[in-house]
Amino acid sequence: EIVMTQSPATLSVSPGERVTLSCRASQSVSSSLAWYQQKPGQPPRLLIYGASTRATGIPARFSGSGSGTEFALTISSLQSEDFAVYYCQQYNKWWTFGQGTKVEIK
Amino acid sequence: EVQLVGSGGGLVQPGGSLRLSCAASGFTFNTYSMSWVRQAPGKGLEWVANIKQDGSDKYYVDSVKGRFTISRDNAKNSVYLQMNSLRAEDTAVYYCARAWGYYYGPGSYIEYFDYWGQGTLVTVSS
Numbered sequence: 001e002i003v004m005t006q007s008p009a010t011l012s013v014s015p016g017e018r019v020t021l022s023c024r025a026s027q028s029v030s031s032s033l034a035w036y037q038q039k040p041g042q043p044p045r046l047l048i049y050g051a052s053t054r055a056t057g058i059p060a061r062f063s064g065s066g067s068g069t070e071f072a073l074t075i076s077s078l079q080s081e082d083f084a085v086y087y088c089q090q091y092n093k094w095w096t097f098g099q100g101t102k103v104e105i106k
Numbered sequence: 107e108v109q110l111v112g113s114g115g116g117l118v119q120p121g122g123s124l125r126l127s128c129a130a131s132g133f134t135f136n137t138y139s140m141s142w143v144r145q146a147p148g149k150g151l152e153w154v155a156n157i158k159q160d161g162s163d164k165y166y167v168d169s170v171k172g173r174f175t176i177s178r179d180n181a182k183n184s185v186y187l188q189m190n191s192l193r194a195e196d197t198a199v200y201y202c203a204r205a206w207g208y209y210y211g212p213g214s215y216i217e218y219f220d221y222w223g224q225g226t227l228v229t230v231s232s
Contacts, residue, residue, distance in 0.1 A: 032210065034218045036151075043201050043222035044151065055220065087151055091218045094165070095141070095153040 002026055002090050006098035012106040017078050021101045023071040023088035032092035035064055035073045038100075039084045047086075048073065078103070108132040110202050110223030117229045118192055126187040128202030128223055136160070136180040139205040139217060142187045144198035145225075152198075155187060156205065170196075192230045199225040 036044035048064035155176040205217035
């Protein structure tokens with residue numbers, strides 16, 4: 001099983017700040033990496049697939065990077081609606097998720 | 107508009123059974139594989155099962171093999187999860203998700219989840 005590890009567990013930030021979330025795979029997943037946003041009581045929402053391609057309707061302030069085992073999700077200027085939990089997921093071999101990073105208001 | 111509507115959750119005793127359903131609309135159902143993903147209370151996401159477009163191939167996470175069965179009815183645009191021998195650790199919100207696939211390199215077909223249903227809560231407790 002490919003284990004996905006996200007860091008940090010929690011990020012306290014102010015609106016307008018730039019934030020970067022990290023995700024590491026226990027073995028190479030090439031570019032088969034997706035990012036999801038989840039708000040309380042809602043299902044996950046696809047943000048990024050293929051490590052760096054924004055899904056339909058996702059604002060340009062969200063960007064993904066990386067390949068192999070190291071990945072990042074950057075939000076260029078945090079908006080109030082971006083406070084949520086973010087999960088990375090590899091889909092190179094089956095599907096496994098990171099434990100999530102909670103982005104909270106500072 | 108793509109819609110996935112899950113149902114069938116509830117309270118069940120350990121050792122009991124439950125059947126979840128997910129009704130799909132807004133897309134050509136029989137051209138997509140479908141998955142179930144669960145989330146225990148306050149925890150992260152765990153993929154549970156996947157079924158290919160024609161139902162011929164099914165895959166499961168190790169922890170549910172032999173207890174859960176995924177199936178689909180393309181005539182009804184629905185996917186199901188039959189859960190038997192339920193345990194307390196199966197308590198979770200269960201989401202159905204559509205899998206979007208593409209070829210990446212020769213012979214490599216991969217899929218990620220692009221749409222998710224709203225989830226249905228399964229509680230296993232005496």
